[in-house]
Amino acid sequence: MVAVTADWVTFxxxxxxxxxxxxxxxxxxxxxxxxxAHENLGVIPHRRRVTEELAAEGYAVLTVDLFSRIGGRPPQEYATQEERRAKAFLAARDEQAVPDLEAGLDHLAARGDIDTARAAVVGFxxxxxxxxxxxxQTDRLSCAVPLYGIPELPAAYSPTGAVRSRIDIADRVRCPVQAHFGGADTVxxxxxxxxxxDALERSGRPTEVHxxxxxxxxxxDDTHPNHRPEAARLTWERTLAFLGEHL
Structure with missing residues (x-):
């Protein structure tokens, strides 16, 4: 573990x-x-803390605010939690959010003091x-670590009004993937x-699904009611090992 400096940047x-x-x-x-890549709540204090914790392991970590265009928070007008989640996913739809993540990597590359030839994405x-x-979609990533990423977005979460499947594209990933899921996840x-x-394994890239x-x-998330300390600890250990292997 090393000391880190952390602050907001714009790009x-x-x-x-x-x-x-x-x-x-x-x-x-x-x-x-x-x-x-943050969860549907945005760059909350917990996400900033995890950004710093991962940086303390020796990585330059940029959490991209995918709600930047609407003030840095997910949509605030909703009647139910389901509507809240749907509006958040629509505000950070793939067509906009993925280029924003790419732009974040471009920003790090332009600094000159970070090795973006060794790059990963970690998403929640x-x-x-x-x-x-x-x-x-890219050859710029050395590996990807998604945590409880929804494999099939419900129609209400999709700008097309139809189910948006990550399963249908997972056999096209171009880098090793380590994915983490809760066995009692109701989502x-x-x-x-x-x-x-199955789809990730068809890609021919090294695949781990836990x-x-x-x-x-x-x-x-240790601020969430669903926090499970042992699962969180093991997930973090496996994530660090995977990043260490591929970066």
Whole structure:
């Protein structure tokens, strides 16, 4: 573990100014890059803390604020939690969010003090699905680690009004993938995890899919009611090992 410096940064993505929370390890020459993709709640204090914790392991970590265009928070007008989640996913739809993640990597590359030839994406929930999508579109990633990314987005979460499947594209990922799911996740049926695993393995890239018995959605977040300390600890250990192997 090393000391880190952390602060907000701003960078362009198309015509938009995107912000991100960047944590860089001190005293580490040209550290590898990790782009972090947040859950549907945005860059909450927990996400900023995890950004710093991962940077303390020797990585330059940028959590891209995928809600930058609407003030840095997910949509705030909703009647139910389901509507809240749907509006958040629509505000960070693939067509916009993946280029924003790419722009974050461009920002790190332009600094000159970060080795973006060694780059990974780590995503949570909404960001976990985006990690799979991005990994299927780019050769710039050395590996991807999605945590409880929804394999099949419900129609209400999709800008097309139809189910948006990450399973259908998972066999096209271009880098090793390590995915993590809760065995008691009421948001993600286990049959979707099974089908996603099969698709990832068809890619021919190294694939690990871990399911944690009794863990629900968002189990890694120690500020969430679903937090499961043992599953979170093991997920973090496996994530660090995977990043260490491929970066």
């Amino acid at each position: 362009p993505s198309g015509d938009a100014a995107i912000r991100g929370y960047l944590a860089v390890p001190t005293g580490v020459e040209r550290p590898p890059a990790v782009i972090m 929930c909404l960001g976990g699905g985006l990690a799979i999508v991005w990994a299927a 993600i049926p286990l049959d979707q995890v099974t089908r996603l695993t 399911v944690y018995e009794g863990a629900g959605h968002a189990y890694h």
